[in-house]
Amino acid sequence: MLAAEMASEMKLNSTNPLFALVDVNNFYVSCERVFQPKLEEVPMVVLSNNDGCAVARSAEVKALGVKMGTPWFQMQELAKKHGIQAYSSNYTLYGDMSSRVVQVLKTFTPNLEVYSIDESFLQIETVLKQYQDTIELGQQIKGQVKDTTGLPVCVGIGASKTLAKLANHLAKKHKQFAGVCDVNAMAKEELYQWMSETEVGDVWGVGRQIARKLKAQDIQSVFDLLQASPQAMRQQFGVVMERLCYELHGTSCLQLEEVAPAKQQIIASRSFGKPVLNQAELAQSVATHVARAAEKLRGQNSTTGALTVFIQTNPFKPNEPQHHQSITMPLAESTDNTLTLTNAALAGLKKIYQPNFRYKKAGVILNLIGDKPMMQQSLFEDVESKGRSAHLMKAVDQINTRFGNAVIRSAAAGTNATKQEWQMRSSNKSPNYTTRWDELPVAR
DNA sequence: TCTGGGGTCCTAGGACCC
């Protein structure tokens, strides 16, 4: 290599970002263990709402082959055989522990993105000079978090977020890394070796579907994916996949997001422990969900212009009659008022509720995009038989009965009605089409 | 009998406008 090239490469390296991903091991399980040290080494799981399924597994349970999301009732025998203990989840506790971890991480660098309840990305190239090397920094982070919170973490380091994720995966899986892995400092040959031993499905952003399609073309390992042309991957899977390929090559495409953007939607929903058969009980649960959602809404200083209510029967019981329905209620003006939202939600529920179904889940969604009233119509019932126009008409009818002068956005989309028939009025200032039911034409 | 609760981004394709 020429001196000039080397110099330019050095310069490039000095400004290139370096990411560390800090991830708590078996987060929920580890939280429980902090407060009950006797659970250390005990095979255990933390269960979802209603103690339905395992949402966290200790290392011992993972080793037994128990998958994430396994229903608790399905692992009864295994639990008995291996003495697996189960705990109900305590999200308040986990949230608190999570922020303590973040506080510790912020003492290393303010350039930090809280990615999930148990993971943060740190941008570390600027603070590196205070340490011997990246491994030293990683070990310091790991030690500090453990000393301060009692929680075990692994640290993965790489030139892109995707590589940091991969490094974290290696640190978790292979003991010889002692919890800290830097794929950036690795010799190329070694990295490629690890990559060829790691399944392509383990890459951040490659889910089940894409992994299946990749494997069908004999792209089995991360290394195989690295060999593929990003352009070809884009052709097949889209731009997200292309970015992912570049990231694997060490070109950072995904930036650190230090300020969490405001949510675009807020969901509050729950499954019922046992089937619910009447509207009154559904109403009660919906009201609770609205209250929670409204709290979250105020928490981020937003208002919402529309609210979706949905109710569902149990999809795991295909032999029972299924009823999945939702309705979006536009609001006269954007609000964060619990009472207003509750009234709209209950009115919506009244419209979609049908007796003689065994309901398993209810929830509400607040749509916040642009703070504008927003309509999303999705009534699933009878779509096939009635066709789309009839379907839409019914939706419009339902809303209009309640609101008289309904705000309908894009109501004409997907129907056979022409522009003249619909006579929609719109302007740039008000992107919503306002119309009345009695002005709507009959769908053909 | 018992199967979580959140979120995001992207694409395809229709309606519409000029």
Next chain:
DNA sequence: TCTGGGGTCCTAGGACCC
């Protein structure tokens, strides 16, 4: 009335994440 290109806006649905 027909044809058509270029562009925007919108929704549904798929795929992914923890």
